[in-house]
Amino acid sequence: MTDVKTTVTISVNGRSVEAAPGELVIEAAERAGNYIPRFCYHPRMEPVGFCRMCLVEVDGPRGATLQPACYIKVSDGMSVVTDSDKVKKAQDGVLEFLLANHPLDCPVCDKGGECPLQDQTLAHGSGETRFIEEKRHFVKPIEIGELVLLDRERCIQCARCTRFSSDVSGDTQIAFSGRGDLIEVAPSPTVPFDSTFSGNTVQICPVGALTAKPYRFSARPWDLEQVESTCTTCSVGCRVAVQSSGNRLTRVLGVDSEPVNHGWLCDKGRFTLDSIDGNQDSLDPLSVLARIREPLIREKGVLTPTTWGTALARAATILQDAAQAPDGVGAIGGAALTNEGAFAWERFVRGVLGSNHLDAQFGDGLNGGLLQALPKATIDDAARARVVVTMTGDLREELPVLFLRLRENFVKRQNALVEFSFGASALRSMATVSLPVRPGEAHVLAEALTSNGSMPKGSTIPEADLARARQLLGDTGDGVVFVVGRPNLAEDAGVLERAIRIVAERFPAATFLPALRRSNVVGALDMGLGPQLRPGRGYAGGEDGRDTLAQLAALRSGEQSAVLLLGCLLGNVLDVEGAKAALEAAQVVVVTGHGGKTLAYADVVLPAAVQHERLGTVTNIEGRVSAVAPKIVPPGSAWTDVAIASELAEQCGQNLGLTSVEQTAKVIEETTGYPALSVLIDVSDEGALVGRPAQRVERKALDPMAFPGIRSTNTVGLGELSGALVEENVVSSTPPATAVLSDVAAGRSVEVPPFDAYALALDVSHRLYDHGVAVQGSPALKNLVAKSTAYLNHFDLDRMGLVTGDVVDVMALKGSISLPVTLSDDTPRGAFGIVFGSLDDEGDDGAARFLFDPASAVTHVRLESR
Amino acid sequence: MAVLDSPRIVTARAQYDDSHTLARYVATGGYEGLRKALTLFPEEVAREVDDASLLGRGGAGFPAGRKWSMLRKSQISYLVVNGDESEPATFKDHFLVERDPHQLIEGVIIAAYALQVNQAFIFLRGEFALGLERVQQALNDAYEHGALGSKIFDSNFSLDIVVHPGAGAYICGEETALIEALEGKRGFPRIKPPFFPAVNGLYGEPTVVNNVETMANLPWIVLNGGKAFAGLGGGRSTGTRLFALAGRVKNPGIYEIEMVKNTFRDLIYDPALGGGITNDATIKAFIPGGVSAPWFGPDMLDLPIGQDEVAEKASMLGSGSVVVLDETSCVVRAAWRIAKFFSRESCGQCTPCREGSGWIERAMYRLEHGGGRMEDLDMLLDLMDNIAPGLTWPPQQTTICVLGPSIPSSVHAAIDMFRDEFAEHVKLQGCPFD
Amino acid sequence: MSHLRVELRQRAEELIALYPRPRSAMLPLLHLAQEQDGYLSEAGIEEVAQLTGTTPADVRGTAAFYDMYHLEPVGKYVVGVCTNIACLLAGGIELLEHASSTLRCAVGETSDDGLFTLEETECLADCDFAPCVQVNHRFVRTTTAATFDALVSDLREGKRENEIPSHGTLIRVRRNGGLRAQKNDVNTERTDAKAARDQRAEEKA
Numbered sequence A: 001m002t003d004v005k006t007t008v009t010i011s012v013n014g015r016s017v018e019a020a021p022g023e024l025v026i027e028a029a030e031r032a033g034n035y036i037p038r039f040c041y042h043p044r045m046e047p048v049g050f051c052r053m054c055l056v057e058v059d060g061p062r063g064a065t066l067q068p069a070c071y072i073k074v075s076d077g078m079s080v081v082t083d084s085d086k087v088k089k090a091q092d093g094v095l096e097f098l099l100a101n102h103p104l105d106c107p108v109c110d111k112g113g114e115c116p117l118q119d120q121t122l123a124h125g126s127g128e129t130r131f132i133e134e135k136r137h138f139v140k141p142i143e144i145g146e147l148v149l150l151d152r153e154r155c156i157q158c159a160r161c162t163r164f165s166s167d168v169s170g171d172t173q174i175a176f177s178g179r180g181d182l183i184e185v186a187p188s189p190t191v192p193f194d195s196t197f198s199g200n201t202v203q204i205c206p207v208g209a210l211t212a213k214p215y216r217f218s219a220r221p222w223d224l225e226q227v228e229s230t231c232t233t234c235s236v237g238c239r240v241a242v243q244s245s246g247n248r249l250t251r252v253l254g255v256d257s258e259p260v261n262h263g264w265l266c267d268k269g270r271f272t273l274d275s276i277d278g279n280q281d282s283l284d285p286l287s288v289l290a291r292i293r294e295p296l297i298r299e300k301g302v303l304t305p306t307t308w309g310t311a312l313a314r315a316a317t318i319l320q321d322a323a324q325a326p327d328g329v330g331a332i333g334g335a336a337l338t339n340e341g342a343f344a345w346e347r348f349v350r351g352v353l354g355s356n357h358l359d360a361q362f363g364d365g366l367n368g369g370l371l372q373a374l375p376k377a378t379i380d381d382a383a384r385a386r387v388v389v390t391m392t393g394d395l396r397e398e399l400p401v402l403f404l405r406l407r408e409n410f411v412k413r414q415n416a417l418v419e420f421s422f423g424a425s426a427l428r429s430m431a432t433v434s435l436p437v438r439p440g441e442a443h444v445l446a447e448a449l450t451s452n453g454s455m456p457k458g459s460t461i462p463e464a465d466l467a468r469a470r471q472l473l474g475d476t477g478d479g480v481v482f483v484v485g486r487p488n489l490a491e492d493a494g495v496l497e498r499a500i501r502i503v504a505e506r507f508p509a510a511t512f513l514p515a516l517r518r519s520n521v522v523g524a525l526d527m528g529l530g531p532q533l534r535p536g537r538g539y540a541g542g543e544d545g546r547d548t549l550a551q552l553a554a555l556r557s558g559e560q561s562a563v564l565l566l567g568c569l570l571g572n573v574l575d576v577e578g579a580k581a582a583l584e585a586a587q588v589v590v591v592t593g594h595g596g597k598t599l600a601y602a603d604v605v606l607p608a609a610v611q612h613e614r615l616g617t618v619t620n621i622e623g624r625v626s627a628v629a630p631k632i633v634p635p636g637s638a639w640t641d642v643a644i645a646s647e648l649a650e651q652c653g654q655n656l657g658l659t660s661v662e663q664t665a666k667v668i669e670e671t672t673g674y675p676a677l678s679v680l681i682d683v684s685d686e687g688a689l690v691g692r693p694a695q696r697v698e699r700k701a702l703d704p705m706a707f708p709g710i711r712s713t714n715t716v717g718l719g720e721l722s723g724a725l726v727e728e729n730v731v732s733s734t735p736p737a738t739a740v741l742s743d744v745a746a747g748r749s750v751e752v753p754p755f756d757a758y759a760l761a762l763d764v765s766h767r768l769y770d771h772g773v774a775v776q777g778s779p780a781l782k783n784l785v786a787k788s789t790a791y792l793n794h795f796d797l798d799r800m801g802l803v804t805g806d807v808v809d810v811m812a813l814k815g816s817i818s819l820p821v822t823l824s825d826d827t828p829r830g831a832f833g834i835v836f837g838s839l840d841d842e843g844d845d846g847a848a849r850f851l852f853d854p855a856s857a858v859t860h861v862r863l864e865s866r
Numbered sequence B: 001m002a003v004l005d006s007p008r009i010v011t012a013r014a015q016y017d018d019s020h021t022l023a024r025y026v027a028t029g030g031y032e033g034l035r036k037a038l039t040l041f042p043e044e045v046a047r048e049v050d051d052a053s054l055l056g057r058g059g060a061g062f063p064a065g066r067k068w069s070m071l072r073k074s075q076i077s078y079l080v081v082n083g084d085e086s087e088p089a090t091f092k093d094h095f096l097v098e099r100d101p102h103q104l105i106e107g108v109i110i111a112a113y114a115l116q117v118n119q120a121f122i123f124l125r126g127e128f129a130l131g132l133e134r135v136q137q138a139l140n141d142a143y144e145h146g147a148l149g150s151k152i153f154d155s156n157f158s159l160d161i162v163v164h165p166g167a168g169a170y171i172c173g174e175e176t177a178l179i180e181a182l183e184g185k186r187g188f189p190r191i192k193p194p195f196f197p198a199v200n201g202l203y204g205e206p207t208v209v210n211n212v213e214t215m216a217n218l219p220w221i222v223l224n225g226g227k228a229f230a231g232l233g234g235g236r237s238t239g240t241r242l243f244a245l246a247g248r249v250k251n252p253g254i255y256e257i258e259m260v261k262n263t264f265r266d267l268i269y270d271p272a273l274g275g276g277i278t279n280d281a282t283i284k285a286f287i288p289g290g291v292s293a294p295w296f297g298p299d300m301l302d303l304p305i306g307q308d309e310v311a312e313k314a315s316m317l318g319s320g321s322v323v324v325l326d327e328t329s330c331v332v333r334a335a336w337r338i339a340k341f342f343s344r345e346s347c348g349q350c351t352p353c354r355e356g357s358g359w360i361e362r363a364m365y366r367l368e369h370g371g372g373r374m375e376d377l378d379m380l381l382d383l384m385d386n387i388a389p390g391l392t393w394p395p396q397q398t399t400i401c402v403l404g405p406s407i408p409s410s411v412h413a414a415i416d417m418f419r420d421e422f423a424e425h426v427k428l429q430g431c432p433f434d
Numbered sequence C: 001m002s003h004l005r006v007e008l009r010q011r012a013e014e015l016i017a018l019y020p021r022p023r024s025a026m027l028p029l030l031h032l033a034q035e036q037d038g039y040l041s042e043a044g045i046e047e048v049a050q051l052t053g054t055t056p057a058d059v060r061g062t063a064a065f066y067d068m069y070h071l072e073p074v075g076k077y078v079v080g081v082c083t084n085i086a087c088l089l090a091g092g093i094e095l096l097e098h099a100s101s102t103l104r105c106a107v108g109e110t111s112d113d114g115l116f117t118l119e120e121t122e123c124l125a126d127c128d129f130a131p132c133v134q135v136n137h138r139f140v141r142t143t144t145a146a147t148f149d150a151l152v153s154d155l156r157e158g159k160r161e162n163e164i165p166s167h168g169t170l171i172r173v174r175r176n177g178g179l180r181a182q183k184n185d186v187n188t189e190r191t192d193a194k195a196a197r198d199q200r201a202e203e204k205a
């Protein structure tokens, strides 16, 4: 573009200020050091100009008039006055009006001490009230959802929460109701405010009107301490402020990170903290509610507390004995570790045990080599892409904040979305084209999309839709981002892997954003926790090792006799019986912070620190390495993984050369060039992208009006870290070789059984609220777990004469179970949708597991109505 | 004496009981204006309206022709007719939609033709159940008659008109709130700029909004020529205008009178018009243009009824309603009730309007019903100053729309003109008129 | 399954077809839902949400902005008495008080027999018949206590049913058939006009 002006000049209180065209006056003035008071304005939402607190004088055709600075855009030559008597009187007037009906209950209000209204009042208020009328009265707090309470008296009608609900999360579960000074925020009585994102409204409420049930009255702002960290509840890697009172976690707030979360969080990440320190009283180690506080060994069949020395010795014996036999030992898990923890365990398994059998994924992800070989997209890339193609499950359920980031642009800029749709998707209404894929057919459809193949037989996709999708992808896939995950757990990973290869080869200019969902799974793979993978995002083609499913098979057959579990296993696999049989047959050492049924098979349990208790780095889906910081100390005598791995190596007579987390980070970076210590030291807030030049992103100064409750940012405690390390410079070394697509073996060819007119193909998808630790350990979240039901397309329901609510018998290999059915046209015809971890009336979550046939690439089931 | 020999432009059929039917309409020259318009170029029709210098009858008094010509540079997508009529004591549009719906429709078709718009909406106040029925019936008949729909009267022009019912919210008379309501939302006024309907109106497209009475004048203007219309009245106030006369007068009602040629005294006292004050009492004050307008005292009775004439005296003709207060009327009670109206009707977006209107209402309630203090008056003035800085007319505002700065009009006038009456209330701790 | 009766559901769909965007039909649809149930029931709200592509919270919030929609059940006759300026000067407050005692219910409440709900209204634009009274949004022009009482006894005896239908301002408003076909022409023409306009704009740029 030629001579388009990139800046305009305005005058603020007589001083001239450069601003970007289209910038809001409130932002331009703030950058120039003139902070304009505000309430309704939030930098991450469209302005509405409701509260009128930001009125300033703007010169216009009719002379200087009072205008809302949050709404007016700069224009060249504009003159703005923010400090005249007229402005002051207007702003004071607004503040007085806001306080007229606002209760004076600051001492008992949750927001007291961190309340924007309180702060403004102290800064500007006159201190006395002229309002002698009776204040507006509402019945005290009402529960508007499972997690959120509303105190209508305190509401100042800024519409931040309602705008968030309709514009950002898009589900509009709360809205303004009433008119004039009777306006209130209200949900529908029939649909409670249970949005995946409800907690954000609490965070951005500028008064104490919305409060979070879990946090309410739990602490006062002034006895809170805070660190900035990264949420590892899923793999989006949202930046968070973690707060505690003493050694008790009290609150997690979203920090405004430009490349990642824009200040938002999902409710799971926000409210999961109870699972960390809320339930330490549950002492049964077989319960997911339990924290493991001390080492345990099996004595006479019973798990018994013991000392670290005894437990480590026992673990070392088990693992070393098994390692005597070729391929006798391996490790499963590790996605919840920090990079440093993962690195230490990789050194232990490959270096000390000499085993190549290790895998951070539980058979529910995608091939690590393939992922490494794909050209990468960042979250920003995906949000700005000309075309996004999703080959994933419902992103709102799997990677909620990624959903928000993508949605924003679909709504605003109308970039195109092509959905490979496997089932329900909250993005559906925004899709340009949605191509329903039946289980086992993703690769056929991919082939059809590349124009090389024809449509799956019996497909109901209109030719025009396919043509539209092809047209959007263009010739080379330029400007296209594929988001790839694992939508159906009951389908062999090979199906989607083949589909991915097909599009990657056909569209060389396209880039890929992996949508693996489990916390630090990308970091764990990057640290080499996968067959053929090597620390520093390296690849050792040719070599072979067992992935999780192969190890479980080897354990069952006796080829492998022991396994090191880095985290609990059983809650994460579909083939529970197969996994139980494997563990039954093996010697099992588990390193974990949380209890679980897996421990029934453990011979040794080593207690580890978990999220919010440990220092380190993690890598999100886009390959962004950022710091996690400890806020509380772990319970009992739990250690960090680096310490456990090192001590275990010691017991085996070897030295990992890792003495602390910081030093491990240094070793990672020095030996592989992978960002680690530099991220901890520099705490360049937005971390570093693997494989891209380091770039420091200046963060905007924290605006307490936009992010009330956050004390400050950039405070990961590297200042408190061992000084010596920080002094030392990190010497970068050459990174290891990374996989390219042609290196990566095509993988097992998958035999997909042909579609059977009488059977339905099982589709098991993830929901955010499941039976996992994060949800079950949190009293706030566990009521939100979905009820077990089977989702069917209306075509299939009609064919069988069924309606929503009917209970059917579902026949599978192992026998039959009964389940209610629900109509969902999101489910492709011929598919039988079940939610992983949903609960039936007995509180059991076994339906998907019972039906799943691990021997087949696709599981077929038959229905019999009663 | 009042000048009553000017032509009846919009009330020509008032004497017929069946004035709302197509038969009567056609029998009295109905749709002739449209037929003539269709023989002209759209620009020519617009020019007639411009020549007529027809001022908008909705309240702001902006010349309709100017509004259109400013807009015709960009193609207009929608024509929206404002029939929300909720300004207290205004009931002229009520009269027009119930008594002569075809005249309104013919005006809308003419305007749509001039603007080359194919879709029009008539937004009618929801409480006008009969009006809604009559306008819909008239539309049905107009379609049948060939005056609406595809290829109107065999011309190349097509138009669809949809009646849209309101649902009880005064603020939806404000044009951008009306557009929100037409989009199916809460009637929150939009911020101008950037949401001037002309640029960024219904569905974000250029939209013309005009009042019912503005539309109803068009058939006559096209038939008789803009110049003929401009020949009536005087100055910027051309033609005739409907006035809704209410309050303490003998003959409240709708009167079509020529602009500027008559004074408020004519309207209120002429035997053919208001007929004087109820029980021949003495007039105390009157409101010249709806309750958003500042009040006048008896000293203004001889002011000619014209837009600029009234504006010069710091009030407005507004919605064309004149309310008379006499010696038996309590001004504190009247101002309180008007404050209560604004407090109930504030949409609630802007803090000053939402909170200020409620506060003012409650303070006024105390003054009227006991509990008032003299210092309340200065407090009220200061609160109102925070809504409409300077308390000048035309007002400045701290709010999004002009409902906010309309709140002070009555209370301010009452305090200014009748401080003694407030003092008496405070002394009695109640109302001397009770 | 539709909560609205077949006939109303059909009218709803016809109304939606009149507008360029479904949500625009929100207000008329809410009038319809109220016509059926007498007030906006949750089921009615849900159906309107579904018809307009919005959510129940959104519909409810929108409805609650407007005085004519009732979120709670109301009497068979909603009686509105205006006390705004013109009616105030003509004794509106006194008539309202009188109405309250005749109907045996407080302002804003419904009488025990479920027949009447009494409301104090803002100006109803019928000020030459002040104080102004509406029943189910029909002007009844009973300006004195005596005429008001006569009206009430008529209503109690079911005498004015024809003149004052039950809820729903649109109950007698029907767009004629045959017009919707024409409407399609108009729509096409409008689209054409817009396309031409867009093209012009593009050419200019």
Ligand SMILES: Cc1cc2nc3c(=O)[nH]c(=O)nc-3n(C[C@H](O)[C@H](O)[C@H](O)COP(=O)(O)O)c2cc1C
Pocket (backbone or CB within 6 Å): B055, B056, B057, B058, B059, B060, B061, B062, B064, B082, B083, B084, B085, B086, B087, B170, B171, B172, B173, B174, B175, B176, B209, B210, B211, B212, B214, B401, B402, B403
């Ligand atoms: C609070 C408020 C209420 C209004 N109510 C009405 C109304 O009921 N009817 C009307 O025609 N205009 C009303 N207006 C004026 C409209 O915004 C708009 O100016 C008018 O419809 C334009 O039509 P006109 O140019 O033909 O007068 C109102 C304005 C405000 C600020």
Ligand code: SF4
Pocket (backbone or CB within 6 Å): B171, B188, B189, B345, B346, B347, B348, B349, B350, B351, B353, B354, B399, B400, B401, B402, B403, B404, B405
């Ligand atoms: S001034 Fe009042 S009515 Fe107008 S937008 Fe603001 S709050 Fe609403």
Ligand code: FES
Pocket (backbone or CB within 6 Å): A037, A038, A039, A040, A041, A048, A049, A050, A051, A052, A053, A054, A055, A068, A069, A070, A071
């Ligand atoms: S109006 Fe600008 S911050 Fe609220």
